[in-house]
Amino acid sequence: MNLKQLKSLWQQALSFHPGVDDIPILLQGIVIALAFGRLFYDSWIAVGLFLPVILPWFVYQKRRQQERMRRLLGIQFRDAISSVLTNLKAGYSPENAFMEAEHDMELLYGKRSPIYLQLSKIRKGIKNNIPLEKLLLKLGNESRNQDIADFAEVFAVAKRSGGNMTNIIQRTIAVISQKMDVEKEIDVLISAKRTEARIMNMVPFFIIGYISMTSPGFFSPLYHNVFGIVVMTVCMGCYAGAYLLSERIVNINV
DSSP, X not given: OOHHHHHHHHHHHHTOOOOGGGHHHHHHHXXXXXXXXXXXXXXXXXXXXXXXXXXXXXXXXXXXXXHHHHHHHHHHHHHHHHHHHHHHHTTOOHHHHHHHHHHHXXXXXXXXXXXHHHHHHHHHHHHTTOOHHHHHHHHHHHHTOHHHHHHHHHHHHXXXXXXXXXXXXXXXXXXXXXXXXXXXXXXXXXXXXHHHHHHHHHHHHHXXXXXXXXXXXXXXXXXXXXXXXHHXXXXXXXXXXXXXXXXXXXXXXX
């Protein structure tokens, strides 16, 4: 994460509006502030100074949630266009094929699934005489999923030029499937390392907490004095850098 990304993260943090579903993330942020303030500085004042960290932490976790939702939508979109392909082969027009795919996705994923909600918007748009290619382009832009955006652009060009929709969708499904297979292989290869990274990120807190409880006063020379504050701040900076580096290593985007 570079300085530009950190600046963007902070700007988003200043404008966030949490809801009920965001309470667990906010609680995690409070726990982080308590852990850094009490274990590294043994000070409630430090806890108060660390509380603003909740804001960028909230935005960072929301970004991760959005990324997971984008990947989930991409997987479901592949199944949706597979249904569209079947409907096209059965003689449906592209518009009717997408409308029928909505029913298939309802049976497959349910009415609360991301793909069903998006196909419902497409169905309403078609009934309002909005061109299908515009609806797909809008879906690609709003979802920020590159696979959907690429498909929408190819679909729009093919429809204007009278291309073979069946072949285009079939090729798109093959490309998306290959990409997802690569992502699954990468996830399998690094899943163990990701778990190890999560555990290692917690180890420093457990060590400090354990020593503090079993050997009271062991860290006293590092608390409430300038030298100790400097040393603990350096240690905390090294930990933060290691955490960001580990997150970058174990989160690979294809």
